[in-house]
Amino acid sequence: AQSVTQLxxxxxxxxEAPVELRCNYSSSVSVYLFWYVQYPNQGLQLLLKYLSxxxxxxxxxxxxAEFNKSQTSFHLRKPSVHISDTAxxxxxxxxxxxNTPLVFGKGTRLSVIA
Amino acid sequence: xxxxxQSPRHEVTEMGQEVxxxxxxxxxxxxxxxxxQTMMRGLELLIYxxxxxxxxxxxxxxxxxxAKMPNASFSTLKIQPSEPRDxxxxxxxxxxxxxxQYFGPGTRLTVL
Numbered sequence: 001a002q003s004v005t006q007l008x009x010x011x012x013x014x015x016e017a018p019v020e021l022r023c024n025y026s027s028s029v030s031v032y033l034f035w036y037v038q039y040p041n042q043g044l045q046l047l048l049k050y051l052s053x054x055x056x057x058x059x060x061x062x063x064x065a066e067f068n069k070s071q072t073s074f075h076l077r078k079p080s081v082h083i084s085d086t087a088x089x090x091x092x093x094x095x096x097x098x099n100t101p102l103v104f105g106k107g108t109r110l111s112v113i114a
Numbered sequence: 115x116x117x118x119x120q121s122p123r124h125e126v127t128e129m130g131q132e133v134x135x136x137x138x139x140x141x142x143x144x145x146x147x148x149x150x151q152t153m154m155r156g157l158e159l160l161i162y163x164x165x166x167x168x169x170x171x172x173x174x175x176x177x178x179x180x181a182k183m184p185n186a187s188f189s190t191l192k193i194q195p196s197e198p199r200d201x202x203x204x205x206x207x208x209x210x211x212x213x214x215q216y217f218g219p220g221t222r223l224t225v226l
Contacts, residue, residue, distance in 0.1 A: 032212060034214075034215075036217075042219065042220075043118075043205055043217035043218055043219045043220050044157075044205070044207075044217040045217070046214050046215075046216075049214065090157070094212065096212060099145075099164060099169075099211075101145075101147060101159055101162050101170070102215055104157055106156050106157075107156060107157070
């Protein structure tokens with residue numbers, strides 16, 4: 001079975017400052033990793049994903065995440081945040097071998113302060 | 115594709131009434147998931163289907179909850195009778211095999 005730990009439930013940050021949202025996972029098998037974003041009163045949307053290949057993956061709006069197998073981490077970073085990045089961010093993992101559901105972390109609420 | 119479609123978007127009902135939430139997954143997707151989200155409990159997986167067959171319903175909170183998927187294009191989540199503690203946002207999601215999972219916009223349920 002897989003599990004996900006998002007170490008911070010809330011992260012306040014000033015506009016144009018860098019941010020890192022931390023995610024650690026546990027699994028006895030190889031996994032795929034995802035970050036989802038949920039804006040207020042909306043459903044979850046895929047932000048980026050790691051399936052294989054380069055361990056650094058990027059989103060279209062400037063976020064990036066790096067898969068670190070030795071540390072079992074998939075932290076999300078952005079060098080300069082905007083007010084519009086205010087949202088809840090969910091890290092998720094799935095075994096790449098089986099027909100199982102995504103396992104989500106509890107989420108991190110990012111609040112960008114003007 | 116229009117994405118995952120859920121209806122209604124908002125539902126207000128009185129305690130004891132039956133509530134039916136509906137979901138149309140993305141065409142071609144073979145997995146369908148029902149989630150519930152509350153401030154207190156976060157995002158909870160209730161049940162999921164593969165090729166219209168329920169695979170795991172261990173997240174369904176009580177016998178008052180039931181879900182069906184009569185065909186690949188439609189699923190329902192029913193609560194009978196509803197209670198105030200069922201108030202939440204209910205999400206439907208679908209995916210094809212291990213590909214990206216797509217969420218619907220959710221149904222906000224309020225039970226008075």
